[in-house]
Amino acid sequence: MSQPLLSVETINAGYGLVSVLHDVSISVMPGEIVCLIGSNGAGKTTLLRTISGVLTPASGSVRLDGADLTGAGTKAIVRAGIVHVPEGRRLFAGLSVRENLLMGAYLRGAGTPEVRRDLDRVLATFPRLAERASQDASTLSGGEQQMCAIGRGLMAAPRLLMIDELSLGLAPKVVDELVETLAAINKSGTAILVVEQDVATALALAQRGFVLDTGRIVASDSTRALAESPEIQKAYLGAELELAG
């Protein structure tokens, strides 16, 4: 078996005295799309923050391609190839779409030929962003903002793209579009770790999934197996149906 691209081992992390994650281990193989599901407050965002270096774990380790990145800080971790697209998009208002995208390449230097090529590529991937490239990012619709946030992440030329709450607040049609684009991005070699509340979307997008519940991993399997598991159905899919009904 090949070596995992990302391997998180028995992480314990939280905020100050509040510990949120308990012995969490996950992995992402090269070229894989993995989803992380779990209800509100389960610790999904906290896990992404620990991987991207915003939080330093109390114990455990984060490795990318075998290299230890535990506690290395966001700058080193972005450089190493892990990018975290935050929950709520968090684009820079007051900067144009193009300027937002260029911020994603901050550590690579904005003027280099590679960055310019990647900018063209991102704009080709998201034609709607190309149309609005000089517009203030705060004028975008929700779906366009998510595209811009993902594009900004891609501008760092990541090996692993982590997206928190991909579909939150977006129309189903836009979500389908995003799922398709992410599959294409993944085909060109970027591994993806996606946090998704909408379990149906998560299972459609990813090959493998982890289920987080109050700071612990309670299930991990192929998405197909997860979709068929009675517990998952009861805990997440059922709840969805109730909400929808």
Added chain:
Amino acid sequence: MLALQILVNGILLGGIYASIAGGFSLVWGVLNVINILHGSFVVLGAYMAFFAYTLLGIHPYLFVPIAALLLFAIGLAVQYAIVNRVIDAPVLVSLTLTFGLTLFLDNVMLNAFKADFRKVNLRPPLGIIDVSDYLPAIDIIVPVDRLASMAFAILLVALLYWLLRRTSIGRAIVAVRMDRYAASLMGVDTRIIFAVTFGIGAAMAGAAGALLSPIFPISPLASTAYLGKAFVICILGGLGSVTGVLVGGVALGVLESFGAYIFGPEHSLTLSFTLLILLLIFRPTGLLGKRGFI
């Protein structure tokens, strides 16, 4: 004609004011630090220009970039070593800290340079332009030193705008201002951006000081007046916005100019603070009414 002359005087003054406020507004907007040191930085820049001219014969306008560089270094050091420690504390903490640093710096300058008001007397003086020589219908005069200082001041503010909008570090400054957390996810080291921003604010102050050295008297006692003007301009024009600084600067310049004519020059500061209070009551987002845009 008198009204036109007063208006022109006000605009000339306002351009120079804009350069005083630019750095202050930047630091306030990005770091959420009300930098009480700013006025003292202006005075320090003016003293540097004064001594560069009297001792070395360097023209104040040529000295502007040097003053900017020196103050940039000082600002960077002060921020990184001292102000960074309280950057996440409430705004009153950093205000108190920079207030203390101002007392220190002003007293050091008082000891070193004494309280006498000095001024760069350009030799030969730049003279005045009598507009009626060219346009007989318009009977106003324009002092060349004020005109030149204003032109350079506006150039300085334009340079700040260019820096913020067209360079990578400038974009990072704006990004940190808008969303510190998201910026750090892009790999931006916010502590370094804070230090650079503070340095740029100080550089703007130093450059403004050199620009006004041929026009206004220089003394450590003037630092509070400059700080007060920067403060009023930020409120007038809206915080952290380069266009707001220009609008606010010119508005204050024109207002002071008319106020000085009507009430007497000794009341100009009272007038600007009265305006400040009225504005805070009736239009707290500033004249332009927008907030948060560079």
